[in-house]
Amino acid sequence: MMVVPSGTLPRKPTLPLPLPDVVPSASSPYALFEVVVVQVGDQRFAVDVEHAVEIRGAEVLLQPDSGGDPVLPVRGQPLPVIDLRQRVGMPAFGEQCPAVLLVNAGPHLIALAVDAVLDVETLPVQQDRATGGVPGGFSFCRRMVTLRPGEHMPLIDTGRLLAACPRAP
Template sequence: MQPTFPSAGEPAPSSPSFIEVVVVRAGTHLFAIDVEAAIEIRGPETFDRPGSGTRPHLAVRGHALPVVDLRQAIGLAAFAHGCPAMLLMQAGAETFALAVDEVRDIESVPCHKVQPATDIPFGFCSHRIALGTLGEIPLIDHALLKMG
């Protein structure tokens, strides 16, 4: 993955007028996640279901992290015991693993392209972000996703 940098004359991505996001895919749906919440991108992963009715967990360096299945969160068939890609994330003091079909690019986007949206059907997204050729995609609030 290569980050997208602004053109000459635009502020640097670290400027408060920009937000950096990681683009992920679940099924055919694209989502953006603030890069500040991302800890690590991992390839294909296998996870376990510790007991009936509980969330699956992913073992990472001796720690069992809860897995949030983005496919299941948007109403698609859940991953069974593994997924093609995983994004380790931080929500407050908690770390969790986000199971996705693909982790795409990291994009630097002017903050004015992040807009509130009330028509997003996913309770863990309250904003949209305009990403050029990708169009407008929902921006995940990682704290709300973790609670879901």
């Protein structure tokens, strides 16, 4: 604590303050693309980071009284849940899931139920490659991304994912 003698005010620094020397960093010569990597069973998927809104941990999924698809209450709003395990032919999560990724799908915010949200990866756009088809026949993916040589995964198209749901909002 600074003690100031009665009747005097501490001197304020003169503006503008001198800035330390800043060394500009070189930007990457490559256009970059970021993805969130999620996993269901042994299968990994990529989600464009621009569609990702929030990563959440284990959640309890609510079944509506009408018997429709589960919802996840987030800040007072019931969000529709898309169970990625179920979409790839695995048993559905039921009432609980270990991780959720909230994503924008067009004008809608949806909860993507997954086994794990693993990482955010940055890769050159050249590694985001279009394909004639995605191995595994996932209708909600239209292309693959390559994280590292030999490591490819389907890129989820959130619009297609929403359209593939029987009761899309």
